[in-house]
Amino acid sequence: MFSQKNKMKIFLKIGITTFYTVAMYSYLNIGQSEKVQSETTLFASPCVIAAFDCALVMLVVSLALILSRWKENYGDPNQNVLHNIVTAFHLLMTDSNVFYLAVFQSTFESCMYLFVFMWTPILEESALNMMSGEIPKSVDHGMVFADFMLCCMLGTNVKNWYIKQMKQKTDVENEEKNECDESATLYVKFASYVCLLACVALGTISVCNSFQARLCCCLLFECCVGMYWPIVSHLRATFIPDHIRATSMNLSRIPLNVIVIVVLIFVHQLTSFPTVYTFWFCVGLLILSYFSVLMLGRR
Incomplete structure (x- = not known):
């Protein structure tokens, strides 16, 4: 089991990775959004949504860590x-x-x-x-x-x-x-x-x-x-x-x-x-x- 301090460090690293990735793709695609808007298409360009895809990966990693390492506190089920x-x-x-x-x-x-x-x-x-x-x-x-x-x-x-x-x-x-x-x-x-x-x-x-x-x-x-x-x-x-x-x-x-x-x-x-x-x-x-x-x- 991870200690509380280790949990914070893990999610801190995940957060840094995720948001630096968002910033990087946002910077690389400053002009991309205008090109996409000028084209009539049902699907967004992969470059535009790449940051969201990377964020999704980090969310899945977080979900796996939570499900495998954390125990739910259900409280008292008999409480009114x-x-x-x-x-x-x-x-x-x-x-x-x-x-x-x-x-x-x-x-x-x-x-x-x-x-x-x-x-x-x-x-x-x-x-x-x-x-x-x-x-x-x-x-x-x-x-x-x-x-x-x-x-x-x-x-x-x-x-x-x-x-x-x-x-x-x-x-x-x-x-x-x-x-x-x-x-x-x-x-x-x-x-x-x-x-x-x-x-x-x-x-x-x-x-x-x-x-x-x-x-x-x-x-x-x-x-x-x-x-x-x-x-x-x-x-x-x-x-x-x-x-x-x-x-x-x-x-x-x-x-x-x-x-x-x-x-x-x-x-x-x-x-x-x-x-x-x-x-x-x-x-x-x-x-x-x-x-x-x-x-x-x-x-």
């Missing part, structure tokens, strides 16, 4: 689902840490999913505003997405490095303090930094029309996303009991989906609605996320 939901909702309403963590997750992930829908129009809008001689007339979405994934992975590694450095410093200065409390405090502080950094990134996109500046801010936001996932996982394990953790976090996804759906419907109905307004709305959500994460651990 309705009872779990009621218990989780009661915990959400009575435990301030669980409530603020749910707000943190809902607001930050709402920004993430809105960004997924809005990064393409915001970059294309900037590309059209630029002079034709400075950048390509169209955005290379494959290359940009590959860069997003690499930045997301980079953010996770930055988080690991930062937490390791701060833990070493904390252990030297506060050897007698509770290790669990110190770890939670450290993650809460880092989560607040991530919220502020993401707020700066999306705020800059809202006020700046430069294609290069917006692209850099998009990459910075993806780094924040890479830092967010391990942080929120640690905070869940710290503040939410294991037997009710999944149900509690699923409840927090209800407002998340409501926010995303309402905003997208609003943007779709108003064709004249500026794209940057969506990013300003995300900035507001990130400010709320920042203050909610600061409240964690304060009873």
Whole structure:
């Protein structure tokens, strides 16, 4: 059986291989898409879909590793689902840490999913505003997405490095303090930094029309996303009991989906609605996320 550390290394290597392959094929086929679009055919060119074929191979390898090495945690089959939901909702309403963590997750992930829908129009809008001689007339979405994934992975590694450095410093200065409390405090502080950094990134996109500046801010936001996932996982394990953790976090996804759906419907109905307004709305959500994460651990 693979240890957790070895599993992370394996999938890190798979991720690097997959996304570098996507970036390479995207770079080699910048002009290929225009040729394909000019031809009427039922099937795409092999060169255009080669990156997806390579990604499929990596997914099959991942599937084989998961099926052969991981054991499923089925939980308690006798547990009543309705009872779990009621218990989780009661915990959400009575435990301030669980409530603020749910707000943190809902607001930050709402920004993430809105960004997924809005990064393409915001970059294309900037590309059209630029002079034709400075950048390509169209955005290379494959290359940009590959860069997003690499930045997301980079953010996770930055988080690991930062937490390791701060833990070493904390252990030297506060050897007698509770290790669990110190770890939670450290993650809460880092989560607040991530919220502020993401707020700066999306705020800059809202006020700046430069294609290069917006692209850099998009990459910075993806780094924040890479830092967010391990942080929120640690905070869940710290503040939410294991037997009710999944149900509690699923409840927090209800407002998340409501926010995303309402905003997208609003943007779709108003064709004249500026794209940057969506990013300003995300900035507001990130400010709320920042203050909610600061409240964690304060009873």
